[in-house]
Amino acid sequence: MPQKAFQDYYPEYFAHCYGCGSLNEVGNQLKSFWEGDETVAYFQPKPYHTAIPGYVYGGLLASLIDCHGTGTAAAAGYRAENREMDTEPPLRYLTASLHVDYLKPTPLGPVLEVRGRVKEVKGRKVSVEEWIVVNGMVTVRGELVAVQVPESLVKELLQG
Amino acid sequence: MPQKAFQDYYPEYFAHCYGCGSLNEVGNQLKSFWEGDETVAYFQPKPYHTAIPGYVYGGLLASLIDCHGTGTAAAAGYRAENREMDTEPPLRYLTASLHVDYLKPTPLGPVLEVRGRVKEVKGRKVSVEEWIVVNGMVTVRGELVAVQVPESLVKELLQG
Numbered sequence A, B: 001m002p003q004k005a006f007q008d009y010y011p012e013y014f015a016h017c018y019g020c021g022s023l024n025e026v027g028n029q030l031k032s033f034w035e036g037d038e039t040v041a042y043f044q045p046k047p048y049h050t051a052i053p054g055y056v057y058g059g060l061l062a063s064l065i066d067c068h069g070t071g072t073a074a075a076a077g078y079r080a081e082n083r084e085m086d087t088e089p090p091l092r093y094l095t096a097s098l099h100v101d102y103l104k105p106t107p108l109g110p111v112l113e114v115r116g117r118v119k120e121v122k123g124r125k126v127s128v129e130e131w132i133v134v135n136g137m138v139t140v141r142g143e144l145v146a147v148q149v150p151e152s153l154v155k156e157l158l159q160g
Helices: A058-080 A151-159 B058-080 B151-159
Strands: A032-035 A038-043 A093-102 A112-122 A125-134 A137-148 B032-035 B038-043 B093-102 B112-122 B125-134 B137-148
Touching (some): A032 A058, A038 A058, A058 A093, A058 A137, A093 B058, B032 B058, B038 B058, B058 B093, B058 B112, B058 B125
Antiparallel strands (some): A093 A137, A093 B093, A112 A125, B032 B038, B038 B112, B112 B125, B125 B137
């Protein structure tokens, strides 16, 4: 059976994200998976995702680091509790802080490989390091701190 | 005469950016201006720029910090040389690093006010601090380091 993406376990109220929500029809619909102890997502930028001609727009790269990071945080939260992503209670994360280093311009054209590694799971907080590979070259490094969504906000969304 | 946006001084090869290029028809077309010693840009998110329902997608917020930051860097570079943005030689900047702290969820609906303040202009490098205000509340703080585009890359773009 093919592996299900982290984002495909998100409940309906979490599936509208422009970056990774399966219900956001105009969004990027990023899909992240485990690959051993690392996580990976592949993304094909559109021709209009330009920074300067021939290179990928930095805001898109930051967005990929963001959504792959929160996805990785969720997956890591379940792994830390030694349970599957479809078990209760659900663990949902939001980005608290995001850092992106643009090491060199990222060529626009090839599929981008977004990779993640969990640095720490501590209480409600997960730290993830990430990097983007294109043509075998690391062009971007990122770091993200995600925090579990407060129950009060989940309640508000469910009533929404 | 109304003030011209920083991005409207960018030459053609710099005007395709998805975040702020005036020639990118599907992009965000961000426009940044001086307001005393600070810079400001206003942006109306689209209904599909969702994170969780009712709140703005973090990747868009990072993108606004990115493009308003490089725009501010360019404007600051000219100010440091005490000349107007339409004078030669042109100064163009790319993001070297981007840091974004999401202080609280940003409500989706109102116009966002993206503000910037130049921290340092040092050689080819400009540091900018930024924040996003919505409904009178600061929801995001960011910091960006931009570097002047190398002449070799400009040459490549002009030949491209």
